[in-house]
Amino acid sequence: xxxxxxxxxxxxxxxxxxxxxxxxxxxxxxxxxxxxxxxxxxxxxxxxxxxxxxxxxxxxxxxxxxxxxxxxxxxxxxxxxxxxxxxxxxxxxxxxxxxxxxxxxxxxxxxxxxxxxxxxxxxxxxxxxxxxxxxxxxxxxxxxxxxxxxxxxxxxxxxxxxxxxxxxxxxxxxxxxxxxxxxxxxxxxxxxxxxxxxxxxxxxxxxxxxxxxxxxxxxxxxxxxxxxxxxxxxxxxxxxxxxxxxxxxxxxxxxxxxxxxxxxxxxxxxxxxxxxxxxxxxxxxxxxxxxxxxxxxxxxxxxxxxxxxxxxxxxxxxxxxxxxxxxxxxxxxxxxxxxxxxxxxxxxxxxxxxxxxxxxxxxxxxxxxxxxxxxxxxxxxxxxxxxxxxxxxxxxxxxxxxxxxxxxxxxxxxxxxxxxxxxxxxxxxxx
Amino acid sequence: xxxxxxxxxxxxxxxxxxxxxxxxxxxxxxxxxxxxxxxxxxxxxxxxxxxxxxxxxxxxxxxxxxxxxxxxxxxxxxxxxxxxxxxxxxxxxxxxxxxxxxxxxxxxxxxxxxxxxxxxxxxxxxxxxxxxxxxxxxxxxxxxxxxxxxxxxxxxxxxxxxxxxxxxxxxxxxxxxxxxxxxxxxxxxxxxxxxxxxxxxxxxxxxxxxxxxxxxxxxxxxxxxxxxxxxxxxxxxxxxxxxxxxxxxxxxxxxxxxxxxxxxxxxxxxxxxxxxxxxxxxxxxxxxxxxxxxxxxxxxxxxxxxxxxxxxxxxxxxxxxxxxxxxxxxxxxxxxxxxxxxxxxxxxxxxxxxxxxxxxxxxxxxxxxxxxxxxxxxxxxxxxxxxxxxxxxxxxxxxxxxxxxxxxxxxxxxxxxxxxxxxxxxxxxxx
Numbered sequence: 132x133x134x135x136x137x138x139x140x141x142x143x144x145x146x147x148x149x150x151x152x153x154x155x156x157x158x159x160x161x162x163x164x165x166x167x168x169x170x171x172x173x174x175x176x177x178x179x180x181x182x183x184x185x186x187x188x189x190x191x192x193x194x195x196x197x198x199x200x201x202x203x204x205x206x207x208x209x210x211x212x213x214x215x216x217x218x219x220x221x222x223x224x225x226x227x228x229x230x231x232x233x234x235x236x237x238x239x240x241x242x243x244x245x246x247x248x249x250x251x252x253x254x255x256x257x258x259x260x261x262x263x264x265x266x267x268x269x270x271x272x273x274x275x276x277x278x279x280x281x282x283x284x285x286x287x288x289x290x291x292x293x294x295x296x297x298x299x300x301x302x303x304x305x306x307x308x309x310x311x312x313x314x315x316x317x318x319x320x321x322x323x324x325x326x327x328x329x330x331x332x333x334x335x336x337x338x339x340x341x342x343x344x345x346x347x348x349x350x351x352x353x354x355x356x357x358x359x360x361x362x363x364x365x366x367x368x369x370x371x372x373x374x375x376x377x378x379x380x381x382x383x384x385x386x387x388x389x390x391x392x393x394x395x396x397x398x399x400x401x402x403x404x405x406x407x408x409x410x411x412x413x414x415x416x417x418x419x420x421x422x423x424x425x426x427x428x429x430x431x432x433x434x435x436x437x438x439x440x441x442x443x444x445x446x447x448x449x450x451x452x453x454x455x456x457x458x459x460x461x462x463x464x465x466x467x468x469x470x471x472x473x474x475x476x477x478x479x480x481x482x483x484x485x486x487x488x489x490x491x492x493x494x495x496x497x498x499x500x501x502x503x504x505x506x507x508x509x510x511x512x513x514x515x516x517x518x519x520x521x522x523x524x525x526x527x528x529x530x531x532x533x534x535x536x537x538x539x540x541x542x543x544x545x546x547x548x549x550x551x552x553x554x555x556x557x558x559x560x561x562x
Numbered sequence: 563x564x565x566x567x568x569x570x571x572x573x574x575x576x577x578x579x580x581x582x583x584x585x586x587x588x589x590x591x592x593x594x595x596x597x598x599x600x601x602x603x604x605x606x607x608x609x610x611x612x613x614x615x616x617x618x619x620x621x622x623x624x625x626x627x628x629x630x631x632x633x634x635x636x637x638x639x640x641x642x643x644x645x646x647x648x649x650x651x652x653x654x655x656x657x658x659x660x661x662x663x664x665x666x667x668x669x670x671x672x673x674x675x676x677x678x679x680x681x682x683x684x685x686x687x688x689x690x691x692x693x694x695x696x697x698x699x700x701x702x703x704x705x706x707x708x709x710x711x712x713x714x715x716x717x718x719x720x721x722x723x724x725x726x727x728x729x730x731x732x733x734x735x736x737x738x739x740x741x742x743x744x745x746x747x748x749x750x751x752x753x754x755x756x757x758x759x760x761x762x763x764x765x766x767x768x769x770x771x772x773x774x775x776x777x778x779x780x781x782x783x784x785x786x787x788x789x790x791x792x793x794x795x796x797x798x799x800x801x802x803x804x805x806x807x808x809x810x811x812x813x814x815x816x817x818x819x820x821x822x823x824x825x826x827x828x829x830x831x832x833x834x835x836x837x838x839x840x841x842x843x844x845x846x847x848x849x850x851x852x853x854x855x856x857x858x859x860x861x862x863x864x865x866x867x868x869x870x871x872x873x874x875x876x877x878x879x880x881x882x883x884x885x886x887x888x889x890x891x892x893x894x895x896x897x898x899x900x901x902x903x904x905x906x907x908x909x910x911x912x913x914x915x916x917x918x919x920x921x922x923x924x925x926x927x928x929x930x931x932x933x934x935x936x937x938x939x940x941x942x943x944x945x946x947x948x949x950x951x952x953x954x955x956x957x958x959x960x961x962x963x964x965x966x967x968x969x970x971x972x973x974x975x976x977x978x979x980x981x982x983x984x985x986x987x988x989x990x991x992x993x
Contacts, residue, residue, distance in 0.1 A: 261732060261733055262731055262732050267816060287814050287815060289750075292748060292757050293748055293757075293811065293812050295812070295815075295816055296816070296819055297729070298728070298729035298730060298731055298819070298823070299729060300693055300729055300914060301693050301732070302692055302781070302914070302915045302917050303781055303913075303914055303915055305781070312782045314912035314913050315911055315912055315913075316911060316912050317723060319720075319723075325853060326720075326723050326724070327856075328856050328857070328858055328911075350733070350736070350825070351743045353746070374912070377912070380720055380724065381720060381724050381726070382817075383718050383720065384718060384726075385726055385727070385728035385817040385818065386728050386813075386815070386816040386818075387816065387817075388726075388727055388729070389908070389911065389912040389914065392912070392914045393782075393912040393913045394781070394913075422756060425748065425757070425758075425759050427759055477820070478820075480747060480759075480820065481745035481746055481808070481820040481823070481824040482746075482824045482825075483731060483733070483734055483820065483823045484733045484734055485733070486733050489733070
């Protein structure tokens with residue numbers, strides 16, 4: 132639903148740079164803590180470089196116009212309760228915040244007392260993530276990876292029928308900025324008699340988009356495809372770090388495990404589904420001859436998100452030389468084969484309960500072209516086409532000290548562009 | 563460590579049947595709620611048919627001898643905090659409880675005021691389960707299943723090197739007694755052009771043993787194999803319900819997903835690792851020619867658990883005819899290829915953090931003989947060797963109204979036998 136909060140002419144009394152990811156039309160939600168503070172976090176939104184502390188806003192009566200349950204949820208230490216209230220509640224909170232921070236707001240002075248500069252804040256995980264599910268919704272990614280491992284049969288017969296997904300690890304989801312240690316694990320050379328145990332030699336990133344579940348369904352109940360977006364609270368960026376050599380040796384027959392669960396980085400600000408309303412794309416792309424989705428996956432209004440995504444790298448040598456990060460990949464989320472609505476409806480189709488705060492990731496987002504590939508495995512084609520960085524460095528896989536930065540941005544004629552901020556992680560040098 | 567709490571001559575002032583799973587030598591931990599009560603649960607132990615409410619014991623000062631942190635943890639609504647305190651804490655609590663409930667206890671009268679009959683209690687999940695991991699630690703099960711799907715190559719090359727595991731779904735873990743709905747899902751006939759969507763026709767149980775994590779490790783740190791049992795709080799029984807037809811169609815390339823995550827039933831009483839000390843078995847069985855475990859999986863003292871397991875079935879017709887349940891399977895947990903210590907060390911070997919209350923299941927426990935198989939898939943050999951029940955009914959897979967009951971019991975010369983109680987679940991008739 133497009134409303135006054137999406138009006139491109141709207142301005143906040145807080146100045147924002149024209150290129151900021153966080154104009155008044157965004158109003159993402161996250162959880163922060165003052166750097167000088169010990170203890171739990173506070174729910175907040177962000178305008179430009181200012182954090183607007185919603186727990187402080189609640190305490191000072193600024194959320195008095197909002198429903199009591201919504202205001203109370205803003206006083207929690209994570210977004211789970213607010214998520215559980217459903218889309219109408221998050222839309223209502225969005226409108227309340229918009230009125231508070233817009234130019235000419237009667238509450239400017241009171242709002243200013245709840246502000247905090249982003250530089251002095253530590254961002255925390257936005258919610259307690261009960262379960263994390265990773266899908267595999269890019270047909271280009273599935274085809275790329277499949278053609279490396281099964282040249283004759285790159286795409287498995289179930290791919291265009293089943294939104295393939297698997298369970299990830301919730302405990303090792305970390306927020307942007309947290310260092311990542313190079314994992315140890317078993318790997319096996321094709322020629323070796325047995326495996327060896329040591330640090331991965333094939334560390335990779337995966338560019339993904341994550342969806343947080345809002346309203347939950349009870350165990351044993353399903354979610355109809357046309358109701359699925361009622362359960363979609365908002366999106367973030369996800370880097371699903373992967374150890375390709377560990378993965379190759381361990382993944383049969385039950386799927387990836389230690390190759391993935393050492394770390395998954397997410398961006399701290401959840402861009403709500405409401406903020407993304409102007410940036411919907413047509414249904415996920417289908418090619419001629421692709422099967423019609425089965426009825427439980429066929430939406431009357433099956434839309435994706437038109438979200439431009441980029442991956443940047445900054446190596447130790449680049450940092451030492453004062454060089455800026457270099458772009459590795461640039462793609463678009465609307466090229467996915469399955470939409471989040473389909474992933475949600477599929478996930479609950481057997482009665483599995485999705486809880487508020489659960490995270491569903493899209494799987495690696497890759498386009499058709501080389502520069503649109505969302506992992507180094509694909510960009511350097513399993514090491515056979517090394518990537519050359521602007522400073523002459525070569526990458527087949529990630530090296531210690533490499534920092535990967537994911538970015539996402541939505542823009543459309545007639546609307547103010549909004550963005551996701553960064554999802555950043557550096558491979559620790561001590562590993 | 564064997565101590566006075568394992569003394570077979572010890573008796574409680576509470577009478578227990580000789581065949582009870584819960585003599586004073588057991589003292590399992592769980593969370594119950596009075597049936598007439600609304601709200602959260604209370605931590606308790608069980609002796610015979612009596613629940614000893616440890617939160618009430620704490621309130622009335624009965625735990626005053628215990629460390630303050632231990633007593634406080636007994637006042638929580640789940641076992642996570644107690645688990646986080648580590649093995650020394652659970653051993654200490656065990657000794658405190660033992661002194662309170664033994665015959666001749668000075669506190670008999672006060673303890674009796676904290677008792678509650680099991681029949682009037684509703685058992686809840688014993689802990690908040692952050693992540694659930696399912697292993698595949700029975701080489702017999704892996705060989706059985708492999709030989710159905712890959713007759714030429716039943717056991718994959720990684721099996722004897724890697725404790726194969728994958729992430730399960732935490733949200734759909736339910737406690738014994740909760741009905742299970744037959745899940746819908748995509749299945750594909752070999753001859754059909756495309757899949758169809760409907761209720762599974764191949765619903766199955768899986769007999770497993772679960773381990774709850776006690777002390778946690780921080781992200782980025784590992785757990786040495788000889789320290790692994792310090793992180794093992796206790797065991798329960800697990801029925802990892804499975805839809806074999808959904809599994810066959812969905813599981814490539816990322817593993818089982820909707821075939822498993824509609825429900826996983828656990829027994830409500832956690833038998834602590836301390837209670838199981840007398841029932842340790844030699845290291846998991848290795849056959850001639852099996853490789854030595856890699857150093858990170860090689861324990862100086864690599865012991866399993868000698869735990870007899872049984873699966874029983876009671877169909878609707880058996881219930882209507884007043885017939886007792888019939889035994890489907892009888893096996894032993896000491897036949898596993900990998901120990902829980904190895905599974906824990908492997909799980910954390912890449913720096914993955916295991917949190918207090920996380921559940922690790924063993925995978926289906928199958929022995930070598932037909933009657934030792936831990937799933938109906940194996941017992942009826944994919945439907946080709948139907949199982950005949952005593953009343954003449956035939957089962958290839960589970961039918962609506964079937965109830966599956968898992969039992970586990972430890973016994974050894976010189977020690978009082980202890981048991982796990984039941985892990986029970988019925989396929990709802992309404993599905």
